[in-house]
Structure formats: C-alpha cells, structure tokens
Amino acid sequence: MSIATARQAYFVTGTDTDVGKTFVSSLLLARARTQGLDCFAIKPISAGCSRDEAGGLISEDARCLQQYASVNLIEELVAPIKLPAATSPHIAAAQVGERLQASRVVGHIRAGMSTRASRILVEGAGGWRVPINVQECISDVAKQLHLPVILVVGIRLGCLNHALLTAELIMRDGLPLAGWVANCLHADEPFVAEQIETLEKKLSAPCLGVIPHQADSNVTALIDCIRWPSELVHSLPATKS
Numbered sequence: 630m631s632i633a634t635a636r637q638a639y640f641v642t643g644t645d646t647d648v649g650k651t652f653v654s655s656l657l658l659a660r661a662r663t664q665g666l667d668c669f670a671i672k673p674i675s676a677g678c679s680r681d682e683a684g685g686l687i688s689e690d691a692r693c694l695q696q697y698a699s700v701n702l703i704e705e706l707v708a709p710i711k712l713p714a715a716t717s718p719h720i721a722a723a724q725v726g727e728r729l730q731a732s733r734v735v736g737h738i739r740a741g742m743s744t745r746a747s748r749i750l751v752e753g754a755g756g757w758r759v760p761i762n763v764q765e766c767i768s769d770v771a772k773q774l775h776l777p778v779i780l781v782v783g784i785r786l787g788c789l790n791h792a793l794l795t796a797e798l799i800m801r802d803g804l805p806l807a808g809w810v811a812n813c814l815h816a817d818e819p820f821v822a823e824q825i826e827t828l829e830k831k832l833s834a835p836c837l838g839v840i841p842h843q844a845d846s847n848v849t850a851l852i853d854c855i856r857w858p859s860e861l862v863h864s865l866p867a868t869k870s
C-alpha cells in the first residue's frame with residue numbers, strides 16, 4: 630500500500646458553528662474522489678435536524694457529506710445521533726430527554742470508521758469546546774479518537790482570536806493540528822489577505838487551502854484550492870544528501 634492510499638482520518642473542527650466545516654469537508658472528499666481514493670465522512674452529532682414527510686429526522690450535513698463521499702455508508706453510520714433543536718448538542722439532547730456521553734459517541738464513530746477507506750473525516754459540532762453534556766465537550770470525542778485535527782477558519786472579523794484560541798486548545802488537549810483552512814465565507818469581506826497572512830505567521834500548522842466565497846456553493850469547482858495534509862508532505866522539496 631502506498632502512502633497515498635494508506636488510511637488517513639481527521640477530526641474537522643471550526644472556529645465556530647456555520648464557518649464551513651461541512652463545506653470544506655465536502656471539498657476534501659471531492660478532491661480525494663478525483664484522486665481515485667475511497668473516502669467518506671461521519672457527522673456524529675447532528676443538532677438542528679429537519680423532518681421528512683414521515684416525521685423522521687434529516688441531517689442536512691450528513692446528506693451533503695454523503696453526496697461527495699465515494700464510499701456509501703448507511704445513514705445510521707454517517708449520522709448516528711440526530712437531534713431536532715438547532716442549539717448546542719447538550720441542550721438539544723436535553724430537549725428530547727437524552728444525555729450524550731463522549732464514550733458512546735466515540736463508539737458510534739468507531740462503528741462507522743470500521744468501513745475500509747483511504748480518507749475519513751469526522752465533522753465536529755460547532756467549535757472545539759462545544760459542550761455535549763455538563764462535563765464533556767465535543768473535544769473529548771476527538772481526544773478519545775486520538776485523531777489529528779483540521780481547523781476550518783471562517784474568515785470574518787473575530788476569526789483571528791477564535792482561530793488562535795482553538796489551535797492553542799487543540800494542542801493543549803494533546804492532539805496534533807494537521808492543518809487549517811481559510812474559508813472565505815463572504816464575498817465582500819475586508820482585509821482577507823491580511824487576516825490570512827496573520828494566521829500563516831501565528832499558527833504552527835500548515836494552511837491546507839484558501840477557499841474563496843463560492844456563491845453557488847459548488848464545491849467541485851474548488852478542488853484545486855485545497856490539499857489533504859499528506860499532499861503537503863509530498864510537495865516538500867527533497868533534501869540534499
């Protein structure tokens with residue numbers, strides 16, 4: 630098995646909710662797919678699910694991720710925990726009389742990850758320290774999985790503080806930050822280049838891509854804007870012997 634086809638799995642977090650974790654994960658899947666790699670993503674906790682005609686819960690994130698995956702997982706594996714309220718997972722769970730537990734969430738993810746693939750993503754819920762119960766956060770799920778982390782930075786005013794705090798916490802939690810992605814959420818955002826330059830200087834992990842605002846949300850047109858962390862390793866210049 631070559632390095633390119635060896636299994637690589639990452640936990641995808643963001644500087645906040647709605648910063649493009651699903652969008653960037655879809656883009657990474659689309660890229661892996663064009664490289665002929667087996668890939669899929671799991672969205673372990675989906676809060677804010679809509680309802681189908683039969684009253685069943687729909688995880689829009691999971692549907693989007695499945696659309697770009699090349700490995701077709703059953704819905705229960707892609708989106709094992711679906712909650713109707715569009716709020717923090719611990720509140721959404723309490724609304725339906727449930728209590729989430731990191732070890733059980735991890736069990737669901739491991740079940741999904743037992744499917745063979747070269748590239749696997751696990752999308753978090755909101756940002757790194759989003760509570761899943763009174764004691765535990767979504768970061769505890771990532772920690773128990775021991776996965777390297779990809780940080781999606783939604784480029785907007787305030788993202789520098791959020792990105793630097795998140796990167797610091799990921800490393801303090803003992804997980805490697807495999808890379809970060811600058812996701813341009815808005816077409817008319819001022820000082821985009823300056824903010825990205827600041828992050829390049831202050832974050833120790835590599836930038837995996839700068840994703841422009843894409844009005845029609847068509848990720849396929851953007852596959853050259855991003856790299857998987859392993860691709861950066863391969864693009865490093867060879868050392869002289």
Ligand SMILES: Nc1ncnc2c1ncn2[C@@H]1O[C@H](COP(=O)(O)OP(=O)(O)OP(=O)(O)O)[C@@H](O)[C@H]1O
Pocket residue numbers: 643645646647648649650651652653690753754755756812813814840841842843844846
């Ligand atoms: N580069 C972009 N260009 C245009 N629209 C974008 C871009 N990135 C994200 N969006 C849009 O912003 C919205 C939020 O993105 P997304 O759903 O990926 O966020 P998220 O971080 O996954 O949120 P959640 O915390 O709910 O999982 C979506 O409507 C998405 O299509």
Ligand SMILES: C[C@H](N)[C@H](N)CCCCCC(=O)O
Pocket residue numbers: 646647675676677714715716717718754755756759
């Ligand atoms: C419902 C939403 N789209 C996310 N899935 C959950 C976001 C939780 C954010 C909690 C918080 O940081 O205050």
Ligand SMILES: [Mg+2]
Pocket residue numbers: 650651652690752
């Ligand atoms: Mg999402």
